[in-house]
Amino acid sequence: MGYEWDFGIVFRDFDLLMLGLINTLKVTGLALLxxxxxxxxxxxxxxxxxxxxxIPVGVVIEFLRSTPPIAQLFWFFFALPILxxxxxxxxxxxxxxxxxxxxxxxAEVFRGGIVSIDRGQWEAAKAIGMDxxxxxxxxxxxxxxxxxxxxxxxxxxELMKTTTLVSTIxxxxxxxxxxxxxxxxxxxxxxxxxxxxxxxxxxxxxxIGVRRIERYMARTGETTAH
Amino acid sequence: MTEVLRIENLHxxxxxxxxxxxxxxxxxxxxxxxxxxxxxxxxxxxLRCVNFMEIPTSGRIVLQGEPVGREDxxxxxxxxKELTLLRARVGMVFQHFNLFPHMTAKENVMEGPKxxxxxxxxxxxxxxxxxxxxxxxxWKADAYPSQLSGGQQQRIAIARALAMEPxxxxxxxxxxxxxxxxxxxxxxxxxxxxxxxxxxxxxTHELGFAYTVADRVLFLSEGNILEQGAPEAVLIHxxxxxxxxxxxxxxxxRLPTPQLD
Amino acid sequence: MEHNWDFxxxxxxxxxxxxGLQNTVILGAICLVLGLFFGMFVGMARxxxxxxxxxxxxxxxxxxRNTPVLVQIVWFFFAFxxxxxxxINAFTAATLGLTLNTTAFSSEIYRAGIQSIDKGQWEAAKALGMGxxxxxxxxxxxxxxxxxxxxxxxxxxExxxxxxxxxVIAYGELMxxxxxxxxxxxxxxxxxxxxxxxxxxxxxxxxIAVQHFEKRLAARG
Numbered sequence: 001m002g003y004e005w006d007f008g009i010v011f012r013d014f015d016l017l018m019l020g021l022i023n024t025l026k027v028t029g030l031a032l033l034x035x036x037x038x039x040x041x042x043x044x045x046x047x048x049x050x051x052x053x054x055i056p057v058g059v060v061i062e063f064l065r066s067t068p069p070i071a072q073l074f075w076f077f078f079a080l081p082i083l084x085x086x087x088x089x090x091x092x093x094x095x096x097x098x099x100x101x102x103x104x105x106x107a108e109v110f111r112g113g114i115v116s117i118d119r120g121q122w123e124a125a126k127a128i129g130m131d132x133x134x135x136x137x138x139x140x141x142x143x144x145x146x147x148x149x150x151x152x153x154x155x156x157x158e159l160m161k162t163t164t165l166v167s168t169i170x171x172x173x174x175x176x177x178x179x180x181x182x183x184x185x186x187x188x189x190x191x192x193x194x195x196x197x198x199x200x201x202x203x204x205x206x207x208i209g210v211r212r213i214e215r216y217m218a219r220t221g222e223t224t225a226h
Numbered sequence: 227m228t229e230v231l232r233i234e235n236l237h238x239x240x241x242x243x244x245x246x247x248x249x250x251x252x253x254x255x256x257x258x259x260x261x262x263x264x265x266x267x268x269x270x271x272x273l274r275c276v277n278f279m280e281i282p283t284s285g286r287i288v289l290q291g292e293p294v295g296r297e298d299x300x301x302x303x304x305x306x307k308e309l310t311l312l313r314a315r316v317g318m319v320f321q322h323f324n325l326f327p328h329m330t331a332k333e334n335v336m337e338g339p340k341x342x343x344x345x346x347x348x349x350x351x352x353x354x355x356x357x358x359x360x361x362x363x364x365w366k367a368d369a370y371p372s373q374l375s376g377g378q379q380q381r382i383a384i385a386r387a388l389a390m391e392p393x394x395x396x397x398x399x400x401x402x403x404x405x406x407x408x409x410x411x412x413x414x415x416x417x418x419x420x421x422x423x424x425x426x427x428x429x430t431h432e433l434g435f436a437y438t439v440a441d442r443v444l445f446l447s448e449g450n451i452l453e454q455g456a457p458e459a460v461l462i463h464x465x466x467x468x469x470x471x472x473x474x475x476x477x478x479x480r481l482p483t484p485q486l487d
Numbered sequence: 488m489e490h491n492w493d494f495x496x497x498x499x500x501x502x503x504x505x506x507g508l509q510n511t512v513i514l515g516a517i518c519l520v521l522g523l524f525f526g527m528f529v530g531m532a533r534x535x536x537x538x539x540x541x542x543x544x545x546x547x548x549x550x551x552r553n554t555p556v557l558v559q560i561v562w563f564f565f566a567f568x569x570x571x572x573x574x575i576n577a578f579t580a581a582t583l584g585l586t587l588n589t590t591a592f593s594s595e596i597y598r599a600g601i602q603s604i605d606k607g608q609w610e611a612a613k614a615l616g617m618g619x620x621x622x623x624x625x626x627x628x629x630x631x632x633x634x635x636x637x638x639x640x641x642x643x644x645e646x647x648x649x650x651x652x653x654x655v656i657a658y659g660e661l662m663x664x665x666x667x668x669x670x671x672x673x674x675x676x677x678x679x680x681x682x683x684x685x686x687x688x689x690x691x692x693x694x695i696a697v698q699h700f701e702k703r704l705a706a707r708g
Contacts, residue, residue: 162555165652175561279610
């Protein structure tokens with residue numbers, strides 16, 4: 001018994017899939033936009049804050065890294081609205097969740113990068129009279145950020161994969177669209193295969209790009225700090 | 227005297243670069259042959275062709291009268307199985323020792339007899355004890371390589387190769403990676419081996435050692451044997467300009483014999 | 488707005504939650520063991536110079552590393568049954584997706600681990616007369632595995648988080664139980680908070696262990 005493949009039905013709804021892809025990229029992009037700066041703030045707090053700040057921040061970071069994103073998403077979508085009386089649509093909940101979730105991981109990347117900068121750099125800056133903040137801003141971070149770029153990009157790609165969860169709270173990303181098309185056309189095999197292929201093409205292309213960048217940076221002498 | 231190794235018209239190229247341009251060599255049983263030459267002259271490559279760590283581009287290697295490989299038209303074809311068996315009969319000592327860090331000294335020495343020769347446990351232990359004693363490190367049998375000095379590690383490496391009771395021993399710059407004060411103990415071990423009649427081909431920079439221990443010295447230059455003969459001939463009365471230049475470079479600062487007694 | 492925290496409904500349903508936790512652990516353990524096992528072979532295939540082994544294994548790894556896990560699980564649950572000769576329930580689909588995913592990621596760990604072993608070790612083993620299999624078994628893998636342990640533990644942590652995705656296809660692990668119960672009991676705040684804490688209690692110790700092993704490995708060198 002052979003299965004009759006029919007991709008035609010899928011291609012009729014291709015624009016819906018593309019809409020889903022755009023939504024996926026939207027959520028990922030916004031989560032990155034908020035997550036990266038927030039990650040930097042968290043990293044600095046954890047490194048240089050006084051202990052009443054450092055410990056809670058540490059707990060929050062570990063919590064965000066050691067719980068499943070879907071549990072976080074559900075909490076922000078189902079629990080938080082009731083708790084603080086704020087309206088939460090799928091889009092807002094998604095951006096909020098993934099901004100926070102990614103910020104925890106970015107905080108670790110930042111921390112690793114900053115810590116990896118040679119102690120001699122701090123001493124040199126101190127010797128010419130720079131305080132800690134100025135040293136960070138002018139000497140440490142510029143060097144650290146360069147080293148951390150590959151790690152950042154890898155995290156960003158991870159984020160693109162993680163945000164597929166938003167389909168579970170009915171946000172119309174690529175997976176959600178694929179699901180609704182499959183339900184109306186009964187062509188699950190073709191639809192989900194095409195959706196998977198679209199994800200693969202986008203993510204693989206980004207992945208290759210990152211590997212190129214990593215190779216380039218390794219050649220010019222900058223090593224990655226993880 | 228029986229001929230242990232014969233190399234016929236050995237050529238070896240790496241991509242476009244031809245490193246060995248036709249080497250011929252015969253080594254008899256019990257002979258100690260030393261290969262000298264500048265970096266890039268091909269001496270290590272030549273050594274590594276003998277136990278097929280590098281596959282020759284053309285030419286023949288004959289071990290104990292039997293040619294290695296099969297002729298297929300113009301080329302030689304080598305079966306991996308045959309090469310694996312050959313390597314069990316030829317011992318090699320590396321510049322960087324390459325001891326197995328997850329095994330003790332004794333386990334390193336036993337590994338070949340146990341896994342390759344598949345000897346029984348008693349024989350493996352016997353050989354390990356014997357050859358560890360031989361290199362003077364029986365008391366370090368249970369030490370790990372990280373706990374040993376460079377000279378000790380290299381002597382264990384020699385014991386590891388000897389435990390296979392090979393027909394031929396190859397030394398690839400065995401002392402080049404050692405701190406100077408540790409070189410002597412390894413060279414002593416090698417000298418004893420030579421005196422006991424082991425057939426050896428040695429690549430080294432230690433000219434004094436070559437002079438004292440070698441039966442024959444070969445000087446390689448740009449992939450060819452430029453000059454060969456007794457140590458007295460090649461090292462003290464070199465004929466070729468290339469050899470003379472090499473020796474000139476090596477002898478710049480000579481220490482007169484220190485009074486150590 | 489004040490909320491009256493009331494965890495009573497959570498405790499009332501603790502049997503269901505514990506069953507969910509059990510299913511989480513079972514799914515995670517099975518996929519981890521299978522994934523690490525098959526990953527070894529795929530890793531060796533990726534390290535091979537023989538194109539027959541290299542290209543299929545590379546394609547497999549790239550596909551599973553460059554698509555989202557949820558998509559993989561959903562594909563195995565909705566798409567695969569159509570061409571599959573055998574029945575696919577939620578557990579099977581989740582296991583297939585997560586195992587193959589773990590296989591792909593751990594194969595990279597194996598490959599990197601093998602590659603990190605000094606070439607001299609291969610040479611010494613070869614010079615003694617060992618064949619490729621013996622070189623791998625006696626010399627290379629024993630040294631490589633020690634280095635790979637932190638990365639494997641990382642995989643285990645990731646996997647435990649990923650099992651929660653099986654809730655989407657209604658496999659009765661912890662997240663799914665939480666969803667179901669909160670719909671009946673109308674206590675999403677307490678339920679999802681409790682479940683988040685449970686996951687944390689399960690996963691955080693493993694994350695700490697990873698850091699510990701990473702430090703030990705860095706110290707030993």
